[in-house]
Amino acid sequence: MSEKSSKRHIDPALAEARREQVLTAASDCFRRKGYHGAGMAEISKMAGMSAGHIYNYFASKEAIIEAIIENGMEEMFSTFQQFEDHPEDLVTAMLSGTDNGVARKLDKDYGAMQLEMLAEAARNQKVACLLQRSDTQAREKMREVLTSERSLIKDMTDKELDGRINVIFSLFSGLLLRRALYPELQKDTILIALKPALKTLLLPFEQGCG
Amino acid sequence: MSEKSSKRHIDPALAEARREQVLTAASDCFRRKGYHGAGMAEISKMAGMSAGHIYNYFASKEAIIEAIIENGMEEMFSTFQQFEDHPEDLVTAMLSGTDNGVARKLDKDYGAMQLEMLAEAARNQKVACLLQRSDTQAREKMREVLTSERSLIKDMTDKELDGRINVIFSLFSGLLLRRALYPELQKDTILIALKPALKTLLLPFEQGCG
């Protein structure tokens, strides 16, 4: 659970700065070489400190990727935050938010790191749990949005709601793989088809799609 | 780089059989343990030959996974093959094929290996090329289907077509990540929302979606 080494530091600001150095360096290394391919030696060199010293801030290499994931979780939630802030109707809000979402998924570095973590999750229970926890929270936030007063599909069965949410998430996270498999693909090309699909998923199915 | 050892074999048929033994064994090991988790010792035991002997057929461990990807390309995108075989109308065909597609994406070991390959593509040019080539072929096959006579959207701009195809692919491949992030998710829950979304993507957008 606790990704931090239990060592006490006299200057917490310095310690936090050092932790950030390590996380930044490690993210970069993992992205380029993968979790298993990146060695502590390389990470330490890039972080500008000795390998041994890293262990004053992180208990293990595994603790480093866990911290990276936890950092990433907060960022993910900001995506959903904007839906609540918008006073407009939900479909419009979500569609306008989509632009940013697509751009992020198609970013090479962001995507590589996400894929690396997902692949690691298949073999590493701890990593899997962190990612699943994060995903569950994101789905719950989404459920709140979709069942709020202004939602047009607020009176759905739980199961249908679950299906819709997961397909929406699938749609977005699948873009990660598009980037890997078709790097030249442009955001606006995607949006041509993504917006109608999303609209379908945010409105009652019967409505006009017979 | 080259996935085959350049060694000449006196009995090419035997050599090919041996290569198959190795690929079969390695696929199984990689699926269960991951690329990094599976060792040559384990692969060689399962392939029924010595570890050293494998190097008469493959230049390296990396060459093995490259060969697996190459072999696996057809299967990987065979989901779309069946669309051509069906004489019915396209939407129906695709929806009926969806069942199998979803099931496969939700299989744990299959998904883990796919993710591992995709993550590897982010840092291994050879792997990336193989996967991209495979994806390109699949998209072209899809394009043929969607522009065939029986398609309802055969008169689209290339760009819109490209967008639709990529979003459809996104939708399916995103399920890989759903499996990793939400293992309890059931196929039928997904289908509730997946089918309407797919229908939207296979019909003209104006038609009934305001």
Next chain:
Amino acid sequence: MSEKSSKRHIDPALAEARREQVLTAASDCFRRKGYHGAGMAEISKMAGMSAGHIYNYFASKEAIIEAIIENGMEEMFSTFQQFEDHPEDLVTAMLSGTDNGVARKLDKDYGAMQLEMLAEAARNQKVACLLQRSDTQAREKMREVLTSERSLIKDMTDKELDGRINVIFSLFSGLLLRRALYPELQKDTILIALKPALKTLLLPFEQGCG
């Protein structure tokens, strides 16, 4: 329990020879540097093989010292074997056997290795168990000798017998420490006092010692 790596070897004679090489080298290193002070690199160099290769014969560094102990146990039993082989009366037999026993305890290398193992036993449960098992077997062998027909103290209480055996063992094993603390001490000087003490411990106490 099993001190051997589970790896199968096609030529057991070669494997056994390699194991011996390692055990000989490791004994020497442990003697000179101690268990913690001797590194696998040094052992492997002295054994004439790579460090990695040692792990084909022993599962860990700990397994090596365990094997050394187990080898030493057999040797220890040969000391007691001679008591049974002698047709003479017990006191004479044991006294004559004492010469060898003293000589061995005073041997520098033998003693250093024994001490190293005993010190390790204080922190390492596995090592402690092996040594204790060995000691228990030795005490039981001794008990058989002392309660055999020709023994003059065969009708003792168990407790007194236990006391005598342990004091005899103490007397001999204490010589290990004499060697460390007083290296110039000669065997014949020891024997002057050791033999009468031993005689006391092998005869009824009342007999003439009032």
Next chain:
Amino acid sequence: MSEKSSKRHIDPALAEARREQVLTAASDCFRRKGYHGAGMAEISKMAGMSAGHIYNYFASKEAIIEAIIENGMEEMFSTFQQFEDHPEDLVTAMLSGTDNGVARKLDKDYGAMQLEMLAEAARNQKVACLLQRSDTQAREKMREVLTSERSLIKDMTDKELDGRINVIFSLFSGLLLRRALYPELQKDTILIALKPALKTLLLPFEQGCG
């Protein structure tokens, strides 16, 4: 080699107090974890000062154990001190003192540390010298006792005296090893046989032992 750091201290009394803090803490740690098992971090925490600061008082970790041995010498062999203080006859005095001696030798932590030092002596000349010097002093003290007027064996050859002293020491120090090899052994069981053996060693051999 030199157990003290050569650093000059402005307040020698404070420096000495700090040295004692370190030695007390280190003794405790070594006793519980062994020389190799105890780290400077742990010692420094227990000593109430920073790890780095210890190096103002001791040149190295090794210097600490050397100082401990030097400090501990008197206590280590104080068993024999009491013989001089007793006004009674020697055999009685020694036998009564035996109780304490046995108890101490059978104490687990005390014994573990003694063994560790003795093992260390086999490879560390400085440690060996300190221990040998201490042992020599103890043997000389013993020699004085055994050649005092009240001793029954005061007219012995030097060689026989040396033999007797060393066997007596062997007998006691061998108990250290008994504790390691047979932890359940009780003090009273030992004493049953230890006392007669000791008596033999403190009286002329001819007297009643035929």
Next chain:
DNA sequence: GATGAATGAGCTTTCATTCAT
């Protein structure tokens, strides 16, 4: 063709020690 013994570079991690503050 086939083996598996053997290598050696690499891994993560630990810890005695140094030194700027």
Next chain:
DNA sequence: GATGAATGAAAGCTCATTCAT
């Protein structure tokens, strides 16, 4: 005097790869 951040040289161990047979 005193700190603890920082170092760096090990440590034990793994494993893809090579090669004599």
